[in-house]
Amino acid sequence: MKKFLTFLLCFTFLVSLFTGCSSTSQKSTQQQVTINIWEQMEENVDKTFDELVKKFEEQNPNIKIKRVHYKTEDLRNQFQTAVLSGQGPELIFGPNDNIGPMSLGNLIFPLDDLLGSEYFQKYDSQVLDTVKLDGKIWAVPLVNGNNISMLYNKKLVSRAPEKFSEIIELAKKYNDGKTFALVYFLNEPYWFVPFLGGFGGKVFDDKGNITLNTPEMIKALKFVQDLKFKYKAVPKDADYNVADTLFKEGKAAVLLNGAWSFTSYTQVNGLDFDVALFPKIDETGNYCLPYYGSKGFSVSANVKDEVVKDAIKRFFDYIAQKDVQVKLSKAFAQMPATKEALEDPEIKADKFIKMSMEQMRHGVAMPIRAEMRAVWDAIRPELENVMAGKKTPEVAAKDMQTKAEELAKSLTKQ
Amino acid sequence: MKFKQTNRGIYQKWWTPYAFIFPAFLVVLFIIFIPLIFEFMIALFDIRLQNIRLLRDVGINIFSFPKIMKNQFLGFGNYAEILKDKLFYRTFLRTVIWTFTNVFFHVVIGVWLAILLNRKLPGKSVFRVLLILPWAMPQYIAAITWKGMFNYEFGAVNLILNKLGIEKINWLGDPTYTLMAAIITNIWLGVPFMMMVALGGLQSIPSDLYESADIDGASSWQKFKNITIPMLKPVMVPAIILGTVWTFNMLNIIYIMKDGLPGDDVNILITKMYRDGFDLYRYGYAAALSVIIFIILTLFSIAYLKANQNEE
Numbered sequence: 001m002k003k004f005l006t007f008l009l010c011f012t013f014l015v016s017l018f019t020g021c022s023s024t025s026q027k028s029t030q031q032q033v034t035i036n037i038w039e040q041m042e043e044n045v046d047k048t049f050d051e052l053v054k055k056f057e058e059q060n061p062n063i064k065i066k067r068v069h070y071k072t073e074d075l076r077n078q079f080q081t082a083v084l085s086g087q088g089p090e091l092i093f094g095p096n097d098n099i100g101p102m103s104l105g106n107l108i109f110p111l112d113d114l115l116g117s118e119y120f121q122k123y124d125s126q127v128l129d130t131v132k133l134d135g136k137i138w139a140v141p142l143v144n145g146n147n148i149s150m151l152y153n154k155k156l157v158s159r160a161p162e163k164f165s166e167i168i169e170l171a172k173k174y175n176d177g178k179t180f181a182l183v184y185f186l187n188e189p190y191w192f193v194p195f196l197g198g199f200g201g202k203v204f205d206d207k208g209n210i211t212l213n214t215p216e217m218i219k220a221l222k223f224v225q226d227l228k229f230k231y232k233a234v235p236k237d238a239d240y241n242v243a244d245t246l247f248k249e250g251k252a253a254v255l256l257n258g259a260w261s262f263t264s265y266t267q268v269n270g271l272d273f274d275v276a277l278f279p280k281i282d283e284t285g286n287y288c289l290p291y292y293g294s295k296g297f298s299v300s301a302n303v304k305d306e307v308v309k310d311a312i313k314r315f316f317d318y319i320a321q322k323d324v325q326v327k328l329s330k331a332f333a334q335m336p337a338t339k340e341a342l343e344d345p346e347i348k349a350d351k352f353i354k355m356s357m358e359q360m361r362h363g364v365a366m367p368i369r370a371e372m373r374a375v376w377d378a379i380r381p382e383l384e385n386v387m388a389g390k391k392t393p394e395v396a397a398k399d400m401q402t403k404a405e406e407l408a409k410s411l412t413k414q
Numbered sequence: 415m416k417f418k419q420t421n422r423g424i425y426q427k428w429w430t431p432y433a434f435i436f437p438a439f440l441v442v443l444f445i446i447f448i449p450l451i452f453e454f455m456i457a458l459f460d461i462r463l464q465n466i467r468l469l470r471d472v473g474i475n476i477f478s479f480p481k482i483m484k485n486q487f488l489g490f491g492n493y494a495e496i497l498k499d500k501l502f503y504r505t506f507l508r509t510v511i512w513t514f515t516n517v518f519f520h521v522v523i524g525v526w527l528a529i530l531l532n533r534k535l536p537g538k539s540v541f542r543v544l545l546i547l548p549w550a551m552p553q554y555i556a557a558i559t560w561k562g563m564f565n566y567e568f569g570a571v572n573l574i575l576n577k578l579g580i581e582k583i584n585w586l587g588d589p590t591y592t593l594m595a596a597i598i599t600n601i602w603l604g605v606p607f608m609m610m611v612a613l614g615g616l617q618s619i620p621s622d623l624y625e626s627a628d629i630d631g632a633s634s635w636q637k638f639k640n641i642t643i644p645m646l647k648p649v650m651v652p653a654i655i656l657g658t659v660w661t662f663n664m665l666n667i668i669y670i671m672k673d674g675l676p677g678d679d680v681n682i683l684i685t686k687m688y689r690d691g692f693d694l695y696r697y698g699y700a701a702a703l704s705v706i707i708f709i710i711l712t713l714f715s716i717a718y719l720k721a722n723q724n725e726e
């Protein structure tokens with residue numbers, strides 16, 4: 001008896017180990033479809049998006065949308081891991097620069113065939129450019145912008161500075177270590193490339209070669225270094241949060257920040273500010289050229305089921321509707337992506353979105369090829385070195401070129 | 415002495431212990447052994463973004479690996495690439511400095527605090543709770559908080575230095591200081607563990623040893639050197655090995671202090687591996703690096719254990 005009991009005990013133990021593994025796929029007759037979306041939307045967008053999703057679900061009772069939030073860097077990593085294990089969401093919503101690596105790794109598939117050229121004719125051609133790679137469309141853009149513009153505190157500076165010399169002038173007034181002429185995310189390459197553009201530099205030449213060790217790069221590095229050490233126009237150390245907080249507290253005259261952040265400043269009591277174009281470089285007389293890009297939905301390579309594809313198509317049709325575009329565009333405070341919505345009077349009346357459109361005319365479409373990752377990673381430490389006064393711009397430019405080429409080679413070699 | 419057969423039942427069979435171990439063994443097999451073998455396999459292949467989809471076809475069946483990946487086979491190519499790179503040695507040196515400094519201060523401060531707490535001290539329980547607090551705090555939160563404190567202009571650390579008349583330090587912008595900032599943070603985090611281990615060890619030292627030393631007229635330094643240290647050693651040796659392995663592989667602090675994008679100037683081996691694997695998608699290369707880390711730590715543990723055994 002005891003023997004039997006012990007055996008039974010062992011057996012139940014073993015069985016309990018495997019119960020979790022059995023998968024009973026229940027295919028209901030209604031073909032209930034769930035579309036999982038992994039996204040990195042800002043908090044204030046969630047609500048609008050959820051409301052619109054609810055409406056979509058009411059119109060399509062057999063489709064459920066499930067939304068999971070991630071931070072930008074986590075989103076790509078988690079998505080990749082999930083796709084490789086055969087899991088993961090059907091849709092991923094994120095910035096267009098994810099497209100390069102994701103398409104290279106075959107984690108997403110091009111949407112030309114799924115949606116047809118007629119569908120994409122609804123979209124603004126310039127916006128579509130941000131999601132094109134090798135002649136194919138890899139995402140349905142939802143909003144466009146992501147450009148960095150200038151925000152200025154009207155209490156500290158009466159008129160929008162047009163050139164950097166005006167900001168340097170401000171630094172003579174605001175230099176007590178408590179109030180600053182200019183704040184921005186100093187060591188982040190995304191905030192640095194506009195300066196490079198202002199001096200006429202580009203990170204890739206027309207053939208796609210990396211061009212970081214250029215006279216323009218050296219000038220741009222020298223310029224941001226001077227802003228810090230020579231003119232003392234910026235704090236000694238400012239990451240995104242510090243810059244953001246200083247401006248919100250009214251301790252910074254000018255802030256350089258992205259279109260995604262504009263609305264958050266309207267919620268700050270007593271902050272009287274306006275937005276304007278990223279200023280001009282005096283030496284060249286050119287405007288600085290911030291990158292612009294879009295955010296949109298890409299479809300996981302694991303989506304094979306026609307029923308799911310059909311549901312995704314219906315969701316994309318819904319997303320392209322004018323009122324959906326307008327509502328989301330306002331929530332994001334970025335341009336909508338369809339031609340129809342761009343012409344909407346409500347959109348045109350929004351000063352932040354108008355600003356984004358204007359900034360796009362004085363901007364560059366961010367390269368989305370996978371090598372861009374190598375460029376970002378090569379610029380970051382060298383920019384840091386320059387901003388710490390540890391390297392001269394000349395040495396830093398040379399080192400970032402070497403590093404970028406090395407990284408790009410390991411990233412794309414076949 | 416012989417038991418009666420009837421009372422022994424199932425316990426008698428040769429396979430009985432295995433039956434009880436089996437469930438646990440299954441868990442270990444799936445969450446430790448198979449991933450480990452997988453790791454060793456990946457390290458021999460050139461797996462990167464372009465061919466990463468192949469991994470999906472491999473799935474859990476690691477035996478299909480060589481067949482599906484036959485065009486990606488590199489042998490020890492990944493290892494050669496790592497060991498030929500000067501960057502590896504610089505990073506390794508930094509990792510050794512990072513690990514040694516951390517563990518050294520963990521042990522010294524930990525033992526010192528444990529000795530204090532082991533004495534008759536008014537309000538001892540309050541101190542004990544306060545000293546354990548860093549351990550109770552999630553590392554992520556601690557790292558973010560310390561990152562804020564190390565801000566050049568507005569961080570608490572520089573504000574205090576400034577008050578003391580010392581020039582502000584660019585903690586997070588200068589790689590050397592970033593490493594120092596990370597070490598300070600990690601020392602703060604790691605001391606409670608060593609303190610608790612040492613305190614446990616101290617409490618198990620019989621007090622008559624100290625009493626007889628007192629009778630012999632030993633000074634307190636002599637007592638510390640000849641009683642406390644030898645008696646603590648059996649407890650501290652495993653703790654130090656554990657602490658070394660943990661610190662060597664401590665990703666969080668440096669990763670968070672550099673906003674998830676630490677560069678070559680601040681990376682330790684584990685953060686370099688993470689970035690190679692998950693930001694540059696060089697899976698084979700990163701796996702080979704992790705095998706190297708594994709070997710380094712194994713060798714260290716064996717050597718350290720041997721050294722301590724020989725003394726006894």
